[in-house]
Amino acid sequence: MTYALLLILAHFLADFTFQSDKLIExxxxxxNKVRRKALIKHAFIHFVTYIAFILVGMIFIQSINLLNILSLFVIVLLITVTHFEIDAAKYHLDQQVTSxxxxxxxxxxxxxxxxxxxxIPTLYLMESNIISNxxxxxxxxxxxxxxxxxxxASHFLQIVLGKIAPPNTFEQIVEEEVDRQEPNQEESLTHTVVTKSKTSYPDSHHKIGRYIGMLERTLIxxxxxxxxxxxxxxxxAIKSITRFKQFDDKRFAEYYLIGSLLSMIIGIIFGYLASRL
Known part of the structure; x- marks a missing residue:
């Protein structure tokens, strides 16, 4: 199981951490030419990351022999090629998906x-011949x-909450009836006064909200x-204090509530899974 876990960790690092915004675009x-070049580069990053993690695993598990090296090379090659094909197919699927x-x-x-x-291939080809650590x-x-x-989880929440994020400007309209009596009139007249106020909340530093969410789920x-x-x-409680003024905007309050609850649920699930290891 050790090699399978190493390759899974390598996969996540290559798929998220080692992938630049330019490569994602x-x-x-x-x-087709630009997309294919980016997919090949992305697959190559996966291949290099897999090889690096496999070498580290061999050193620590002390399982360096020709058979293991050949088996792992075949596995890594298979994973890399299929990763490229899956990502290529996912592009066409994403074009059809709108919600x-x-x-x-x-x-x-x-x-x-x-x-x-x-x-599947790692457990089938490797784990039966190697003592797991x-x-x-x-x-x-x-x-x-x-x-x-x-x-x-940050990428997942970005997808889920992407289209419901409210604008950074909150406009509030207040109507108030005021009685006013003119000097030459016996009865007072009622006027409706409309007051508009606009409050802007500047964008935070690039990805700062994502980092706050990651810290939140880590603590949970x-x-x-x-x-x-x-x-x-x-x-x-601490998180709510920083956004207290923005709760006057119903759209933001709903967005904040959904995002916070989803983030909390994710943190609880992974905390529970970690406690069961």
Whole structure:
């Protein structure tokens, strides 16, 4: 199981951390030549990352022999080629999908397919011949859960919440009836006064909201892992204080509530999974 976990961790790093925004845009390009070049570069990054992690695994597990090297090379080559084909197919699928719900389902399905293609051949060709390392398995599993809870969850939430994010400007209209009596009139006249106020909330620093979310889910995961679930309320209270004025905007309040609840649920799930290792 150790090699399978190493390759899964390598996959997530290559798919998210080692992938630049420019490369992501290239993979989404409508020009076949540009898109194909970006997909090849992305697959090559995966190949190099897999090889690096496999070499580290061989050193620590002390399983360096010709048979293992050949088997792992075949596995890595198979994973890399299929990764390229899956990503190429996903581009065409994304062109047909418009709703955020199906985009989120496609994202999860894509990652699950990649993981299955890593796990099945690795367990079939390698694990029966190599003694697994329980300590390494534990820490690798914990690292994978942490990465899923932070980086991967951020991308997932960005997809889910992408179209419901409110604008940064909140306009409030207040109508007020005022009685006013003119000097030459016996009865007072009622006038309606309309007051408009506009409040702007400047954009935060690039990706700062994503980093706050990752820290939030990390703390939630730690609280659940250690059995201190009540600590989650402190996080939500601190987070709410920083956005208190924006709650006057109903759209923002709903967006904030959905995002916070989803983030909290994800943190709790991965905290529970980590506690069960």
């Amino acid at each position: 290239g993979r989404k390009s409508h020009e 955020q719900k199906w985009k989120a389902i496609t994202f999860i399905g894509d990652q699950l397919l990649h993981i299955l293609i890593i796990v 329980p300590a390494a398995n534990y820490w690798l599993s914990l690292l994978i859960l942490f990465y899923l809870n932070t980086i991967v 995961m730690m609280f659940v892992f250690s059995g201190q679930v009540m600590g989650i309320t402190i996080i939500l």
